[in-house]
Amino acid sequence: MMLRLRGFTLIELLIAVAIFVFLIMLAGPSLTSFMANSQIRNATDAMLNGVQQAQAAAVRRNTLARLLVDTTAVTGGWQVFQTFDGVESVIQIYTYQDGAPKTVVTPVPTDARQITFDGFGRIAPNVDASATLSCLKVTHKTMSSTTTRPLNVAITNTGTGIGTKLCDPGAASSEPQACPAGCN
Numbered sequence: 001m002m003l004r005l006r007g008f009t010l011i012e013l014l015i016a017v018a019i020f021v022f023l024i025m026l027a028g029p030s031l032t033s034f035m036a037n038s039q040i041r042n043a044t045d046a047m048l049n050g051v052q053q054a055q056a057a058a059v060r061r062n063t064l065a066r067l068l069v070d071t072t073a074v075t076g077g078w079q080v081f082q083t084f085d086g087v088e089s090v091i092q093i094y095t096y097q098d099g100a101p102k103t104v105v106t107p108v109p110t111d112a113r114q115i116t117f118d119g120f121g122r123i124a125p126n127v128d129a130s131a132t133l134s135c136l137k138v139t140h141k142t143m144s145s146t147t148t149r150p151l152n153v154a155i156t157n158t159g160t161g162i163g164t165k166l167c168d169p170g171a172a173s174s175e176p177q178a179c180p181a182g183c184n
Helices: 010-061
Strands: 065-070 077-084 087-095 103-108 114-117 135-140 151-156 163-167
Touching: 010 065, 010 077, 010 087, 010 103, 010 114, 010 135, 010 151, 010 163
Parallel strands: none
Antiparallel strands: 065 077, 065 114, 077 087, 103 135, 135 151, 151 163
């Protein structure tokens, strides 16, 4: 009676490793695109959250609150300030390193860095008379827009689309996720 040893031969292991490497090579570009889109979504959600935090803080205390956006790649982010009894204090901070280090945020208008809300949650003029944010465009720093899906945060006080909205600049204007004019 012959005993047969159980296990894998070297040839079988090499074939399995070669198949595994081939599958990883096929999945690599898709995984890279998925990770880039995830970072764009994280940054856009964070920007939307910052706008909503500032608006809620203004309503909660019936005072001015402002969102200050720092567009510096990697180290940038946003801060929410609240003015109470003439003193402005930071109530929330977010940095891109918290989940979206390879994203680029572009404000509209390009020279705008902040938005101020009054006690009713409406957009108020900035105290320093600077331009008020109306849109934040989020893209990926190293990947092209053909392989990723850029997203925007639209902020408006007028027209049919009053409010704050996460929108897709690539969507048709008749679709609900489409960006309003001026935020495409």
